[in-house]
Amino acid sequence: MAARRGPRRPAVTAYIIRRVVGAVFLLFAVTAITFAIFFLVPRLAGETSTQLAAQYVGRDPSPEALAAVEKNLGFDLPLYQQYWQFVQGIFAGRTFQYGPDPSYCQAPCFGYSFKTHLPVWPEIAERIPVTLSLAAGAAVIWVVVGVAIGVLSALKRGSLFDRLSMGVALAGVSLPIFFTALISLALFSYKWPIFENLRYVPLTEDPVLWAKNLVLPWVTLAFLYSALYARLTRAGMLETMGEDYIRTARAKGLTERRVVVRHGLRAALTPLVTIFGLDLGLLLGGAVLTETAFSLPGVGQYAVQAITDNDLPKIMAVTTLGGFFIVVANLIVDVLYVALDPRVRYS
């Protein structure tokens, strides 16, 4: 507490810088391990660099063509050099030479698809808005609904509302999301065709249709997370409302509303921020199951396609992106914590 006035600012700056550096290192570790695993696993399963090259060239390649591709794509290099080229590609772009002419792949470059021979990044960049629309819309719903239900349940502990909503919440966290997705499709798209012909329409093209076609995915995704957040909020609220400082606040003569919101809720929600950051980061990397069930052309669906095709550059790109979102979300949460929780120590 003493550190609040004078030395706080430099301490905060140092803390944030330390966090950013840590996040960068974390990202390097994640990509390096991902790279090692996906390039090592095929080798462990007995694939040679020539076979990797063969995936690029297609059917019945001549040995010369294979050798050329193997060399040009760097499959014959040691693993760490290949990793270095991969990282270089992301930051500075990279020149490939797997046809007769060299082609420059602009930064951020994740290489070319094994199957289509198109650069990977533009394809992913095109899909990020879809995943972003899905995750952001659902997040708004689940935070509002989940926290509201959790707080009300905690304040009216043991009431009918509490028992009912906690029962629904327990069921909600026990339902697989692809099952709720299928049920909502069967009911609201097929049986009662309220949301028909679901396909993704960009926000810029037609905002109304964009929202209408995303209602089912939003609600489905938000149902699961609302249930989770309601349970977490209720537990957190019950714990903080039993603390001494709540009694102090009441004894000071504050209104109940102020006690609940400013003293109870604020402390109860701080840990929830961490969880929210992680969840959102995970979702941005691809809401895989939801996108698959609703056939939304987002990053998650792209990932599944890449994996089914065994298209290594795409797989690498998607996992790297997923790791990136998680690390960035964590970083934002860490920084936000400084503002939210005065007890954070900057060490």
Add this chain to the structure above:
Amino acid sequence: MTAPVQVTGSAAEAQPEAMLSGMGTRIQGRSLRQIAWMRFKRDKVAVASGIVVVCLTLVAAFARVIQSVFGLDPNAFHQDLVDPVLLKPKGAFGGISWEHPLGVEPQLGRDVLARIIEGSWVSLAVAFGATVLSVVIGTVLGVIAGYYGGWIDSVISRLMDVFLAFPLLLFAIALSASLQGGAFGLHGLTPHIGVLIFVIGFFSWPYIGRIVRGQTLSLREREFIDAARSLGARGPYILFKELLPNLVAPIIVYSTLLIPTNILFEAGLSFLGVGVQPPQASWGGMLNQAITFYQVDPMFMIVPGAAIFITVLAFNMLGDGLRDALDPRSH
């Protein structure tokens, strides 16, 4: 696990009310385990879900036996029971009949009940296996990090950060897909279940690792650890004989709540087509098939979905009940 709350015989004799109220009913000494068990027995929801969990586990464990006793074959085609044009089962509700109590699959006409039973085995085997793996790794590393502190703690904690930064689901899909043909010289179904256990378990240990580390950090400052140390106990003895027994309660609770998560995880992977491979039945795989048929045969979607739901719900309720029983401070 014993000392603090134990009411001993002599303490009971010292209480006058006890002597007055119950002639002959002496207050008995109870260990924490007995107290927890008593609390658990009083919680009807928890007991009921515990019974469901035991039944489900038995069904899963003896899946093959049950199938042969009742003559259920998960892989036999009954195409005579399927409408050749619409591909949906003949008869109401997915073709329910005496021979096929839960109906038959669309298109191929395989018995749904037999496939659900078969799937329960896959589901629980993967969930239990992955849970054991992550709990063992998480507990060992968590206790070591929390007890020794210093650079050991830093290394293990950073390792946890790295593992937590992996996009777990994406990674699991990619890994189980690339290991599908069998790696490390393994082939067939059982190795594939092994791969799933590895992928799910190996990347989720940091969650329990963090919990155990935190608990260890607060436990190691307690007097009984000092006492053990002053009696000359060494690290491993303190870790496994003094610390670990005190961590049993949170570990049990967390494991029970991790199993349903892992069931959902396995179902998700199978739903995406990278879990166990057809013709092997799995709940997630059945739901994947159901995408094509939900309009003509909704029963085929509801049955595996309900199987997952009931199983996961039972484990979640059991976990909640165990937490309430083992940790009276929680709500």
